[in-house]
Amino acid sequence: MKINIDDLRKLLIGVFQKSEIPLDITNLKMNDFEEWDSLGNFSLLLAIEEQYNIKFDLVEMPNINSVTSILCALEKRA
Amino acid sequence: MKKLLVACSSYLNSRHRAWGKAREKYILEFSEYGEIHSIWSEQNKEACAVSIVFLDDLIDGQSKAALPRSISDCCEFLIDNITRRCEKSGELFIFCYSFSITFDPIRSAKRCSPKLKEKIKFTEALESLSDRYKSFYFLDIDACLESLGAERAFDSRNWYFARTRLSNLGMDQLVSSVLKIATRYQHPPHKVLVLDCDNTLWGGVVGEEGLAGIQLGTDGLGKAFVDFQKTIRHLKDEGVLLALSSKNNIEDVWEVFDKHDSMHLKREDLVAAKVDWNEKSKNIAAISKKLDLNVSSFVFWDDDIVEREKAKLAIPEMLTVDVPTDVHRWPALLETMFEFARFYVTDEDRKKTAQYEARSKFIELKNNAADEDYFLKSISLKGELIGLNQGNIARAVQLCQKTNQFNLTSNRYTYEQLWELASYDVEFCMLARLTDRLTDHGLVGLVCLRELDSETLILENLLLSCRVLGRKFEFWIMDKILAMAVRRGYKNIYGLFVDSGKNLVSKSYLRDCGFVAIDRPAESIKNLSIKNENSYVFMRDLRPLESFDRNIYEN
Numbered sequence: 001m002k003i004n005i006d007d008l009r010k011l012l013i014g015v016f017q018k019s020e021i022p023l024d025i026t027n028l029k030m031n032d033f034e035e036w037d038s039l040g041n042f043s044l045l046l047a048i049e050e051q052y053n054i055k056f057d058l059v060e061m062p063n064i065n066s067v068t069s070i071l072c073a074l075e076k077r078a
Numbered sequence: 079m080k081k082l083l084v085a086c087s088s089y090l091n092s093r094h095r096a097w098g099k100a101r102e103k104y105i106l107e108f109s110e111y112g113e114i115h116s117i118w119s120e121q122n123k124e125a126c127a128v129s130i131v132f133l134d135d136l137i138d139g140q141s142k143a144a145l146p147r148s149i150s151d152c153c154e155f156l157i158d159n160i161t162r163r164c165e166k167s168g169e170l171f172i173f174c175y176s177f178s179i180t181f182d183p184i185r186s187a188k189r190c191s192p193k194l195k196e197k198i199k200f201t202e203a204l205e206s207l208s209d210r211y212k213s214f215y216f217l218d219i220d221a222c223l224e225s226l227g228a229e230r231a232f233d234s235r236n237w238y239f240a241r242t243r244l245s246n247l248g249m250d251q252l253v254s255s256v257l258k259i260a261t262r263y264q265h266p267p268h269k270v271l272v273l274d275c276d277n278t279l280w281g282g283v284v285g286e287e288g289l290a291g292i293q294l295g296t297d298g299l300g301k302a303f304v305d306f307q308k309t310i311r312h313l314k315d316e317g318v319l320l321a322l323s324s325k326n327n328i329e330d331v332w333e334v335f336d337k338h339d340s341m342h343l344k345r346e347d348l349v350a351a352k353v354d355w356n357e358k359s360k361n362i363a364a365i366s367k368k369l370d371l372n373v374s375s376f377v378f379w380d381d382d383i384v385e386r387e388k389a390k391l392a393i394p395e396m397l398t399v400d401v402p403t404d405v406h407r408w409p410a411l412l413e414t415m416f417e418f419a420r421f422y423v424t425d426e427d428r429k430k431t432a433q434y435e436a437r438s439k440f441i442e443l444k445n446n447a448a449d450e451d452y453f454l455k456s457i458s459l460k461g462e463l464i465g466l467n468q469g470n471i472a473r474a475v476q477l478c479q480k481t482n483q484f485n486l487t488s489n490r491y492t493y494e495q496l497w498e499l500a501s502y503d504v505e506f507c508m509l510a511r512l513t514d515r516l517t518d519h520g521l522v523g524l525v526c527l528r529e530l531d532s533e534t535l536i537l538e539n540l541l542l543s544c545r546v547l548g549r550k551f552e553f554w555i556m557d558k559i560l561a562m563a564v565r566r567g568y569k570n571i572y573g574l575f576v577d578s579g580k581n582l583v584s585k586s587y588l589r590d591c592g593f594v595a596i597d598r599p600a601e602s603i604k605n606l607s608i609k610n611e612n613s614y615v616f617m618r619d620l621r622p623l624e625s626f627d628r629n630i631y632e633n
Binding site (some may be wrong): 039040042043046047049050055056057059061062 | 091092093094233238239240242245246355
């Protein structure tokens with residue numbers, strides 16, 4: 001699954017409503033700002049699942065905590 | 079804003095979107111992971127509370143609360159602590175619980191699962207607690223999520239990854255259900271359902287197809303309309319008032335009502351019918367005037383989208399239902415409509431339609447009578463003051479919640495507060511009942527008194543349902559209060575009035591009863607009156623009322 005990084009940015013804005021999301025999110029990762037803590041990361045993963053109608057599995061989830069790893073995990077899916 | 083404390087036996091996503099709506103009404107506070115005991119701790123007794131308990135968390139020892147092991151231990155532990163909270167706090171408390179019973183056809187084919195047996199027992203215990211404590215409510219999480227299905231509502235992956243049991247969807251559904259309870263706790267349901275006729279109560283247009291041509295009966299679509307009418311009647315029996323607003327020839331409509339075998343609604347179920355070719359908004363305004371009820375408590379149901387859009391524009395305060403085109407979905411939709419849902423149905427609710435009918439008749443008669451007192455004497459008014467008891471306290475609490483117009487202080491007494499007044503002295507908290515030739519109005523008023531000292535009584539509140547105004551009943555009540563005060567040896571009575579912005583009707587009441595405003599009330603009085611800029615203190619001695627003809631009422 002190929003996804004548009006701008007769409008992902010919109011999703012970040014939706015989940016982290018109190019934070020300023022930079023224009024370039026390529027290198028963004030968990031703990032870069034307060035709202036993206038482990039709890040924030042969990043909410044983000046659930047939001048991505050809903051948006052793209054997919055389901056992450058328990059094994060990969062702990063490693064999906066940055067924009068790079070999100071894109072990577074999505075690309076793995078058909 | 080009030081504080082709403084939320085505690086869960088495992089992890090609860092406090093950043094979930096569904097909480098957004100709750101934040102508009104409450105200051106939300108989330109307890110730490112698993113700390114359900116925060117709900118019954120002393121320091122949180124002033125806060126409203128929601129606790130969300132998954133029994134498995136307690137059995138597993140996931141929760142930090144004491145660690146009982148067996149299911150029945152857990153249930154006992156919960157009931158004890160819920161009781162503790164209710165004993166010390168009269169604030170809203172919503173207890174949500176899940177037994178997450180897995181179904182196995184083999185294991186449950188010969189035996190009822192022990193968990194299910196415990197659940198039934200537990201739910202009964204909750205029900206009896208909710209009878210005892212009026213601000214206590216319970217929510218069965220499993221039943222609440224049933225329409226989603228356990229597969230979608232729960233998420234075992236989330237459980238192992240984040241120690242949270244529900245999926246995003248499950249959270250949406252649970253939180254919105256909790257908020258519905260919290261909202262109904264504060265706001266009464268809507269009062270009137272306004273219905274169209276053609277293609278709403280029956281299929282087809284009676285003016286064109288005739289009595290025999292309309293769809294209403296035992297087959298297909300006709301059956302759906304019958305079921306819809308049954309649901310409407312059911313709501314009527316729960317106290318919702320029914321009215322028609324329809325563009326038809328009235329003779330055609332009454333012909334269906336009177337002659338069609340499958341017609342479940344009867345003419346006498348309606349409190350008003352405006353069947354003509356006028357604009358519906360105009361007719362609905364007339365119904366609102368006739369019933370003396372604000373359109374904000376109206377719900378409008380019409381299959382025609384044009385009529386609906388017109389109504390929305392003309393009367394935005396009214397709820398116009400976006401009716402789906404599939405009639406077969408209507409019965410369930412109407413039955414589960416939040417606007418008409420009530421916690422329980424009182425005897426008063428069941429008599430609503432008859433009472434409003436009598437009221438319209440009363441207004442009509444009164445408008446035609448030349449002399450008011452003479453007219454009132456002709457309708458055999460009879461009043462009665464009844465001390466608070468187990469059987470009528472639910473009605474007293476309901477009156478406190480619902481009465482806005484004739485309500486001197488608008489103090490929303492809780493069940494516990496009323497009991498306290500009544501247990502001090504039976505004559506200090508009394509319900510007023512009114513009957514006349516036209517109807518039994520039921521329990522329509524509440525008097526709350528308190529003793530200041532051996533010579534002085536304080537009228538802490540007096541409220542009267544606005545549908546009985548115009549009968550001088552408020553003066554009859556005051557007459558009885560004064561007589562009681564004299565009999566008990568008091569010398570004076572204070573009266574409180576708090577301007578709520580909605581109770582203009584009752585503003586001049588104390589003055590009309592001969593009370594005099596006090597500019598600088600003594601501290602002891604000020605402490606009692608609600609600390610509010612808009613509160614006023616009045617006083618009078620116990621001489622009988624001057625401007626009230628006692629003979630209006632029968633003895």
